[in-house]
Amino acid sequence: MFVAWRDLRFARGRFVLIGSVVALITLLVGFLAGLTGGLAAQNVSAVLALPGDRIVLQHPASGQASFSESAIAPSTVQAWRDAPGVDEVLPVGIVQGKAGLGDTTAAVALFGPPSGAAPSAVTDLAPGADDEIGLSAGAAKDLGGATVGDRVSILGGTYTVASVGGDAWYSHTPVIVLTPEAWAQVDQRMGGDGEATALAVTGDPDWDAIAERTDTVAQSPLLSLLALDAFKSEIGSLGLMIAMLFGISALVVGAFFTVWTMQRSGDVAVLKALGATTPSLVRDALGQASVVLVVGIGVGMLIVVGLGTLAGQALPFLLSPLTTLAPAAVMAVLGLAGAAVALRNVTKSDPLTALGSSR
Amino acid sequence: MITLDDVTLTFPDGASRVTAVDRVSFEGGAGQLTGITGPSGSGKSSLLAVAATLIRPDSGRVVIGDVDVTALSRDEATALRRERIGIVFQQSNLLPALTAREQLMVMAELGGRSTAGRRRRVRGRVDELLDAVGLADHAGKRPAQLSGGQRQRVAIARALVHEPQVLLVDEPTSALDQERGAAIMSLIAELTHDRATATLLVTHDLVHEQLLDALLTVVDGRIVGVREPASRDGGALSRPVPSSPCAGTTTT
Numbered sequence: 313m314f315v316a317w318r319d320l321r322f323a324r325g326r327f328v329l330i331g332s333v334v335a336l337i338t339l340l341v342g343f344l345a346g347l348t349g350g351l352a353a354q355n356v357s358a359v360l361a362l363p364g365d366r367i368v369l370q371h372p373a374s375g376q377a378s379f380s381e382s383a384i385a386p387s388t389v390q391a392w393r394d395a396p397g398v399d400e401v402l403p404v405g406i407v408q409g410k411a412g413l414g415d416t417t418a419a420v421a422l423f424g425p426p427s428g429a430a431p432s433a434v435t436d437l438a439p440g441a442d443d444e445i446g447l448s449a450g451a452a453k454d455l456g457g458a459t460v461g462d463r464v465s466i467l468g469g470t471y472t473v474a475s476v477g478g479d480a481w482y483s484h485t486p487v488i489v490l491t492p493e494a495w496a497q498v499d500q501r502m503g504g505d506g507e508a509t510a511l512a513v514t515g516d517p518d519w520d521a522i523a524e525r526t527d528t529v530a531q532s533p534l535l536s537l538l539a540l541d542a543f544k545s546e547i548g549s550l551g552l553m554i555a556m557l558f559g560i561s562a563l564v565v566g567a568f569f570t571v572w573t574m575q576r577s578g579d580v581a582v583l584k585a586l587g588a589t590t591p592s593l594v595r596d597a598l599g600q601a602s603v604v605l606v607v608g609i610g611v612g613m614l615i616v617v618g619l620g621t622l623a624g625q626a627l628p629f630l631l632s633p634l635t636t637l638a639p640a641a642v643m644a645v646l647g648l649a650g651a652a653v654a655l656r657n658v659t660k661s662d663p664l665t666a667l668g669s670s671r
Numbered sequence: 672m673i674t675l676d677d678v679t680l681t682f683p684d685g686a687s688r689v690t691a692v693d694r695v696s697f698e699g700g701a702g703q704l705t706g707i708t709g710p711s712g713s714g715k716s717s718l719l720a721v722a723a724t725l726i727r728p729d730s731g732r733v734v735i736g737d738v739d740v741t742a743l744s745r746d747e748a749t750a751l752r753r754e755r756i757g758i759v760f761q762q763s764n765l766l767p768a769l770t771a772r773e774q775l776m777v778m779a780e781l782g783g784r785s786t787a788g789r790r791r792r793v794r795g796r797v798d799e800l801l802d803a804v805g806l807a808d809h810a811g812k813r814p815a816q817l818s819g820g821q822r823q824r825v826a827i828a829r830a831l832v833h834e835p836q837v838l839l840v841d842e843p844t845s846a847l848d849q850e851r852g853a854a855i856m857s858l859i860a861e862l863t864h865d866r867a868t869a870t871l872l873v874t875h876d877l878v879h880e881q882l883l884d885a886l887l888t889v890v891d892g893r894i895v896g897v898r899e900p901a902s903r904d905g906g907a908l909s910r911p912v913p914s915s916p917c918a919g920t921t922t923t
Contacts, residue, residue, distance in 0.1 A: 587756075
């Protein structure tokens with residue numbers, strides 16, 4: 313790194329420029345990742361919070377399983393309960409509707425898990441009586457700051473708020489939890505049949521065999537998210553943007569270091585002629601790229617964390633290792649891969665050219 | 672000491688090959704400054720490249736000290752250049768990001784993992800060498816802040832900082848005016864004698880011929896003339912090896 317550090321100092325303008333570009337791309341990637349994470353959390357956190365190894369949905373006659381179209385008959389619930397290897401089956405009703413408190417109305421997701429289920433952000437809100445509900449923090453906020461004891465109307469019924477807390481979202485609407493019986497009544501008022509829409513199943517059975525026998529689909533909670541109508545397209549488009557930014561990052565860093573090493577090819581030839589080994593020159597070049605990437609990505613991520621903290625108060629923005637450290641690591645790896653392409657100029661440089669003429 | 676023994680080097684030229692160095696033999700002893708001259712395209716630089724282990728000859732041997740460098744692998748040749756050979760290029764070929772002092776210190780880092788001992792040894796010689804080439808006051812300057820002559824002096828100091836046995840110099844005065852060229856030539860001659868390096872110097876410029884201990888004239892890859900002026904102690908300083916096929920007249 314003897315020459316690399318001095319190059320960084322000598323050509324600081326050029327390195328500040330590429331470092332700034334890396335920081336800006338990191339800012340874009342980090343912000344998109346944070347937004348994606350935030351939007352995803354508002355889309356799926358309640359599904360991911362359901363306590364089960366697999367989420368079971370009705371197998372549709374055509375197309376893919378869908379949370380909004382699924383209906384699990386009591387006989388199907390029983391078939392899963394009776395299946396060997398199944399430890400627990402949690403039938404959950406999920407439907408979206410509106411709730412009101414005074415003059416305030418809000419779009420909400422209504423969940424109806426049975427009481428006594430394993431603790432989670434959803435089941436913890438399960439009320440003890442059919443005329444009670446549990447509000448997630450988001451629902452309480454959207455209802456104008458509802459608190460315990462308030463009377464909330466939901467599709468013609470009125471319910472007392474028994475508990476408030478937890479962060480649970482489904483398809484961008486905050487979750488309200490009812491008893492299974494109350495949920496069935498609400499579903500029927502909306503034109504449904506009152507049957508649970510999904511099962512959270514725990515155990516280690518022959519998933520495929522039971523699913524086929526019961527005409528259902530059993531998927532891990534993560535894969536089951538694809539059954540959320542908006543999730544796939546929303547995350548797909550945001551993920552595509554992030555992937556494109558990753559690609560752009562690798563291209564930009566690769567292009568910069570390709571031009572940089574081409575400009576330095578004469579110096580590299582001289583160093584080789586003087587006795588520098590190719591591995592030492594490669595280490596120098598990669599070390600230099602690493603410094604630029606670490607500084608650029610570090611600055612970019614600091615800005616992401618700062619802006620993300622502010623934005624999180626107004627936007628669905630998620631700051632977590634998955635939305636900061638993971639994209640930063642991918643940026644670093646892809647940037648180094650781009651820089652590695654430029655190494656060809658280092659490894660192929662002929663020390664003979666340092667003499668100017670070999671003839 | 673460096674010895675070239677019946678060295679031949681050819682390059683591809685379309686379907687055939689052109690001979691750049693044709694059965695050349697000579698030796699340069701420690702403390703001797705041997706000039707190599709000849710018209711453009713005569714093979715002077717090719718001869719230097721072979722001596723520098725930058726290119727392997729088709730046949731013949733190049734021996735530096737007791738090492739047959741033509742038998743070395745590429746990595747071994749690189750290590751040999753780092754340890755035993757100093758090169759001064761036609762253009763000074765200094766690294767633009769490094770100060771004059773750093774141009775010398777970089778020689779301790781070329782192997783990748785520099786040992787503390789090697790680094791200390793080189794550092795200890797940097798100031799002494801910069802002083803020897805008259806640039807002690809310019810140690811902190813980068814190439815762009817130095818004149819052409821000063822840059823070439825730094826290049827000479829760089830070539831000597833690792834105490835090489837052989838110093839190879841490629842037309843060091845081609846970009847300098849007469850006065851600076853003379854100073855550089857004098858410096859090379861002085862350092863060659865003081866530090867007992869076997870120096871091969873390619874030059875077009877015979878104005879400073881009197882500084883050379885011997886002069887080989889190369890035409891079409893062959894040594895066609897050898898001048899062996901009386902040495903300071905009265906003996907021949909450079910001579911063709913007996914088996915050398917060098918032909919032509921001996922210049923005087």
